Each structure stands twice: as structure tokens, then as C-alpha cells.
């Protein structure tokens with residue numbers, strides 16, 4: 385259990401944490417204020433831009449673990465939102481209105497999901513890198529086709545993109561099981577929405 389004075393300092397300091405700094409310089413200090421620490425607790429001092437902040441090892445492990453699983457989800461959702469708009473603009477042919485309009489719902493769900501997942505990482509004190517260059521390099525989605533295309537081809541492409549995002553999301557669901565149930569709840573709800581979007585979209589192809 386984290387001592388109250390540690391919890392207070394975590395709340396005050398956590399926005400200052402920088403994940404790169406955490407990975408580079410972590411020093412375990414066992415001797416500070418032992419009379420106020422729970423038995424076996426470890427205190428970690430993190431150097432971040434000339435500031436020292438103190439967090440419990442448990443809180444640091446949780447934040448780093450959550451960032452590890454949620455950051456790829458954010459980047460995949462940002463990529464899905466961008467490619468979904470591209471598909472929305474360039475789809476042609478059968479069921480045009482239905483596909484065109486539903487693709488905007490896929491985009492909205494991806495944007496909302498990215499916002500919620502990114503803010504979970506930030507709420508635990510770590511930054512998230514979803515700059516466009518990072519998304520282009522690291523997102524797991526297949527490349528989208530340039531220009532106009534028939535709706536069947538567009539649907540197959542977006543379903544494949546949803547499958548890639550879902551793989552990342554389900555990896556987060558599994559990985560977060562013993563790290564942070566609150567973050568796991570977020571990706572479980574996200575998986576439910578993405579599975580539904582995939583069903584609605586793929587149903588256009590079914591006879």
C-alpha cells in the first residue's frame with residue numbers, strides 16, 4: 385500500500401514525468417523516510433528535465449505498462465481516422481450513400497477512442513506520441529489505396545484496417561489484465577465498438 389505522503393507527491397509530480405527520462409535514469413532509494421514507508425515499499429526518484437520527482441515503484445510500473453499497451457492503440461486509431469476519411473471521400477458505386485455515411489461513423493468512433501485512450505495515458509502522468517510522423521511510422525494498418533475506388537474494394541480495405549486495429553486492441557486487453565483494470569475496461573469497450581463497426585461494414589459484402 386502506498387504511504388499517503390507518497391501518494392500526495394505522485395499527484396503533484398506525475399504531469400512532469402517524461403517517459404524517456406524514466407527509461408534512462410531511474411534510481412531506487414530505499415533509505416528515505418523509512419519510518420513512513422510500508423514494509424517492502426520501494427521509492428523511485430526520476431530525473432526529468434532537472435526536476436526530481438518521487439513515485440512508488442508500483443505506480444511507475446503501472447504507468448509504464450499502460451503506456452506500453454495503450455500508445456499503439458492510440459496510433460492505430462489516429463491512422464484509422466485518417467484513412468477512414470480518405471475512404472469516405474473516394475468511395476463510389478454500389479450502396480454509395482450507406483457506405484459513405486457509415487465511414488464517417490467509423491472515423492468518429494476512432495477519433496473518440498483515440499482521445500479517451502490517449503487521455504488515460506496522460507492521466508497516469510506519461511506523454512503519448514501520436515504525431516503524424518510517428519503514426520505513419522508505427523501504426524499497424526495496411527496502406528490505403530490512393531484515389532477513387534468501388535465500394536466493395538473500399539469496404540475490404542477498411543475492414544482490413546479495422547482488423548489490424550482490433551489485433552492491437554485485443555493485445556492491450558490481454559496485456560493490461562494484471563497491470564491496470566481501469567485501462568483494460570477502456571480497451572474492452574473500444575473492442576466492442578470496433579467489432580460492431582466491422583460487422584456493419586462487412587455486412588455490405590454479404591449476400
Ligand SMILES: [Fe+2]
Nearest residue numbers: 472473484488
Ligand atoms: Fe463528409
